[in-house]
Amino acid sequence: MELYGMCSGEQEDLCGRCRKHATIVVSRKEHFCKDCFLKFIRVKQRKQMKGDLYKVKFGKSEDEIKNKTVNLLFPFLFTQSSLVLADALIYWLKEQVSMSSKAHVGFYLTIFFLGLDKPLENVKQCMSSLESRYGGAEMLEELHISFTLADGDTFISSNGSQEYLVSTANEAFCINENVPKLKTLHEFFSNIGNPSSKEYFMDIVKDLIIGDYCLKKHFSHVVLPYSMSELAISTLSYTVGGSGERIGAVIGSKTREENSNTFDFLYPLRDVLQYEIEKYTDLCGTSGFVNENKGNALKSVRSKSMNELIGGYFGSIQGEYPEAVSTVVKIASKLSGPPNKKDFKKCQICHNVVLDDPERWINGLTVLEGVPPSNEEEIENLRRYKESSFAKEKECIPKDAERVTICYGCMVAIKSTGSSCLYWPTFV
Numbered sequence: 001m002e003l004y005g006m007c008s009g010e011q012e013d014l015c016g017r018c019r020k021h022a023t024i025v026v027s028r029k030e031h032f033c034k035d036c037f038l039k040f041i042r043v044k045q046r047k048q049m050k051g052d053l054y055k056v057k058f059g060k061s062e063d064e065i066k067n068k069t070v071n072l073l074f075p076f077l078f079t080q081s082s083l084v085l086a087d088a089l090i091y092w093l094k095e096q097v098s099m100s101s102k103a104h105v106g107f108y109l110t111i112f113f114l115g116l117d118k119p120l121e122n123v124k125q126c127m128s129s130l131e132s133r134y135g136g137a138e139m140l141e142e143l144h145i146s147f148t149l150a151d152g153d154t155f156i157s158s159n160g161s162q163e164y165l166v167s168t169a170n171e172a173f174c175i176n177e178n179v180p181k182l183k184t185l186h187e188f189f190s191n192i193g194n195p196s197s198k199e200y201f202m203d204i205v206k207d208l209i210i211g212d213y214c215l216k217k218h219f220s221h222v223v224l225p226y227s228m229s230e231l232a233i234s235t236l237s238y239t240v241g242g243s244g245e246r247i248g249a250v251i252g253s254k255t256r257e258e259n260s261n262t263f264d265f266l267y268p269l270r271d272v273l274q275y276e277i278e279k280y281t282d283l284c285g286t287s288g289f290v291n292e293n294k295g296n297a298l299k300s301v302r303s304k305s306m307n308e309l310i311g312g313y314f315g316s317i318q319g320e321y322p323e324a325v326s327t328v329v330k331i332a333s334k335l336s337g338p339p340n341k342k343d344f345k346k347c348q349i350c351h352n353v354v355l356d357d358p359e360r361w362i363n364g365l366t367v368l369e370g371v372p373p374s375n376e377e378e379i380e381n382l383r384r385y386k387e388s389s390f391a392k393e394k395e396c397i398p399k400d401a402e403r404v405t406i407c408y409g410c411m412v413a414i415k416s417t418g419s420s421c422l423y424w425p426t427f428v
């Protein structure tokens with residue numbers, strides 16, 4: 001589909017970069033034709049991945065350069081940004097191998113399809129659409145690109161499960177006895193009614209699956225497909241959700257540590273705004289390969305998750321105030337995560353370092369003791385409350401339950417599920 005063409009008669013709006021083709025995108029006050037716009041975004045991606053590591057390799061044969069070539073893992077998250085990163089990376093690899101007869105790819109790319117909350121047929125449809133869009137299986141093989149499907153169910157069922165409880169006094173417990181073994185992801189998420197909690201735990205599961213895959217398949221370099229707008233959403237959502245320490249650990253830092261291994265995490269699209277992402281996939285003709293947030297606009301505020309609400313806010317201001325989005329991400333990038341020392345406690349659920357005592361925090365933030373009753377009616381209300389099931393909830397913690405460390409963010413998310421308990425797989 002060719003989108004550019006001449007407008008007849010009137011003065012033509014030419015691309016500010018090449019001065020040859022008509023403008024079809026205006027972004028950050030600059031006028032672009034299709035090719036110049038795609039290049040503008042690709043340059044932003046390459047700037048984040050500059051250096052020798054991913055550069056084209058030269059050698060007589062593949063064997064000669066094999067040891068110098070890194071394996072790069074790209075978790076495909078079924079978002080428009082994932083499509084942009086896929087296109088930009090594949091385009092880059094194609095350009096690298098066409099440089100000369102001795103040129104080889106700068107990295108071996110594994111695209112890890114992580115569509116845990118998507119129906120399997122949609123996931124497979126997207127994979128095959130991408131394969132044919134980028135020249136078919138043979139071409140992908142030539143570029144050393146492989147597609148892998150993440151299997152969330154196997155990941156869940158190959159681990160045991162535990163039940164976590166948060167008491168009304170905000171103490172966290174773990175119960176090991178008689179806990180049903182979770183078999184599918186669907187089973188796991190079906191108990192979580194609150195959309196923000198569901199999203200919160202889904203993100204943790206995705207992170208854990210990526211970490212697990214890196215460990216098992218020996219990947220130490222990962223690129224994540226988040227635009228500047230998406231990173232800004234995560235930053236605010238971590239803040240609001242009470243896991244502010246994760247901003248520095250996830251967005252501010254380039255490396256993450258797990259089981260004494262260090263992994264490089266890059267965000268190649270961290271300088272790209274969401275409307276630029278959408279324009280890019282429109283121009284590539286790939287936007288329909290994933291269908292995210294369908295019917296989102298119709299949802300009521302209460303049934304929207306935190307990320308959706310914050311996304312709506314950034315979406316409404318990014319046109320007029322793009323600097324607001326970039327300021328949030330710039331601040332996040334300047335923060336560093338908590339030091340990862342061995343003697344620090346880790347959250348049993350998200351595996352993040354727990355610095356403060358979350359119980360003290362949550363109790364300090366919430367006023368638990370009310371004003372004492374002052375008249376007959378209030379004394380009667382208090383008596384009725386004490387007899388009610390609300391007041392008896394405290395006693396539901398089994399005697400053999402074990403006290404555990406859970407971070408503030410996970411504690412809030414568990415309490416928001418409505419049942420104050422969570423079945424969670426025991427990831428190693």
Ligand SMILES: [Zn+2]
Nearest residue numbers: 015018033036
């Ligand atoms: Zn141009």
Ligand SMILES: [Zn+2]
Nearest residue numbers: 347350407410
């Ligand atoms: Zn946690």
